[in-house]
Amino acid sequence: MPSLSAFDIFKIGIGPSSSHTMGPWQAARRFLDERTSAELARVNRLVVDLYGSLAKTGKGHGTDLAVQMGLLGADPRTVEVDSIPTELESIKASGRITANGVRQIAFDPQQDIVFHREIQLPGHPNGLRFTAILDDGSTIQSVYYSIGGGFIVREGEAEPTTAKAFPFPIECASDLLTHCRENNCSIAEIVMRNELVLRDATQIHTEIDAIRDAMLSSVHRGCRTAGTLPGGLNVKRRAFGVASSLLGHDCPEGATQWLDAIRQQPRDFQRVLDWVSCFALAVNEENAAFGRVVTAPTNGAAGVIPAVLMYHLCFNDPPPEASRRFLLTAAEIGCIFKKGATISAAMGGCQAEIGVSSAMAAAALTEGLGGTPPQAAMAAEIAMEHHLGMTCDPIGGLVQIPCIERNAFGAIKAITAAHLSLLTNPVEARVSLDDVVRTMWETAQDMNAKYKETSEGGLALRIAVNLSEC
Structure with a gap:
């Protein structure tokens, strides 16, 4: 495995779980960051499907809350902790979410966050799929895995590592x-x-x-x-x-x-x-x-x-x-x-x-x-x-x-x-x-x-x- 930095291991974020809260939070942010402005302009609705361990213990670990904060574009390092309940209540009451803090999109947490307790995706026990439903009924989907410690990978990707080789490579x-x-x-x-x-x-x-x-x-x-x-x-x-x-x-x-x-x-x-x-x-x-x-x-x-x-x-x-x-x-x-x-x-x-x-x-x-x-x-x-x-x-x-x-x-x-x-x-x-x-x-x-x-x-x-x- 290539190099890992000390700052890959230590990350500042929000509890209660790095794999079930921070990982899904960052996956939601990444899903929207990977969309073009033209794509976001055509999104009518967002759906999040949770699988495996994320579905089985996601409620207790706040996975549903985390993906909403991620879709809002909030940064877990700097977000005002006391503001989180207000943000979540606003989404619930309005049935809409301000994606990346810019565009209002239909989103009902009760219906659009789906817990698939009996299904596990092949890549890792912590899998989640984001679906953007566009004006014409077509969809854009991405699957991510929260692999522990706040690390995430998109389906088909290798685990994240530093781009540069270290002078003292350490595998063990x-x-x-x-x-x-x-x-x-x-x-x-x-x-x-x-x-x-x-x-x-x-x-x-x-x-x-x-x-x-x-x-x-x-x-x-x-x-x-x-x-x-x-x-x-x-x-x-x-x-x-x-x-x-x-x-x-x-x-x-x-x-x-x-x-x-x-x-x-x-x-x-x-x-x-x-x-x-x-x-x-x-x-x-x-x-x-x-x-x-x-x-x-x-x-x-x-x-x-x-x-x-x-x-x-x-x-x-x-x-x-x-x-x-x-x-x-x-x-x-x-x-x-x-x-x-x-x-x-x-x-x-x-x-x-x-x-x-x-x-x-x-x-x-x-x-x-x-x-x-x-x-x-x-x-x-x-x-x-x-x-x-x-x-x-x-x-x-x-x-x-x-x-x-x-x-x-x-x-x-x-x-x-x-x-x-x-x-x-x-x-x-x-x-x-x-x-x-x-x-x-x-x-x-x-x-x-x-x-x-x-x-x-x-x-x-x-x-x-x-x-x-x-």
Whole structure:
């Protein structure tokens, strides 16, 4: 597979799902962007058909809402989150949508977004078809697949990659470690040298800082927001109460004051553990509430890396550039898993989301704490090893139970993996990172489809049955 950038792995967007929300959102934008002005002028009606996992859990994941926002032309990086309900209500009330913010076209979400729960398109479990019906009754259609982590491909296309070759090509972990050894440098340094092919140093720092700031902002908002999550499960937000209890008062409104207050906290084991869990819960409660988060590498796993990054920044007193190195290292591990396995729960279960994010965070923290590249790779391997086979079984198709708590566990496992790797000579490792990537992919292929983000097995089925019997 050709090159992937760190900024392919980390994307700022809207929750609750990178594959079921952000991917369809971007597919809708792309469908209209690919139409000529003459074609758009002749469109009378739009229809969206959802297939496979997008149909089975699309309601809970907000797929129907996402395609409407995409058809409006809204950018998930910058759209005002609080404006989304108003935009959607306007479409519902009028039966029309302002395509790309320019042309009014007939569109009734109840009739024109069709969920085909029993049909899966051949290219991927997350398929969707857009149909534009023209004045003369003819149609223009395009099929897209949302392949995980916010990535989309049109039917017949290869997966998106960077156009330029990197000076240090990396297909697997052994490639990465060879480059580090031969150049006597860290993983973050190798990634930075590759990124310089695409952007200058100032641009890289600006973009990686924007990713960091978006992550920390999602933690901060989650720690300051109480209430109940949408969707009908009546899940109470917990991060607000946990953060307030740990601080002894509500979180400060200013992010700088908030971080300072956390850094001044006692650093006993139990309190630090509680903070890490709080950080992860905060992000994924924001994600579940259709807030802005960073895919890392997905939305369902968006809380793991921010939680471990916050642990590093608040309780390890790292140097100022620590967050940049942390995120560059994490991104490369994510790229290795995407190339060698998958980051899509619809393809591989939750091991592809929480497992990958935990591995990314473990490697990044290991380097941040002074570990060598082989120790960082070992940490990633340890973290994934203990997520192998994890199913994706969201109750009600909502990214809430068990998804939110899984981020806390993924973060704690990442920290444990990092510290274990720092206590170990990597030469003694019997399992390599490449071994565990291959094993994860084999496990994904063997996994029953009902455990791959369909809400047809596991907790989702058990709770649905129990609720229907009550």
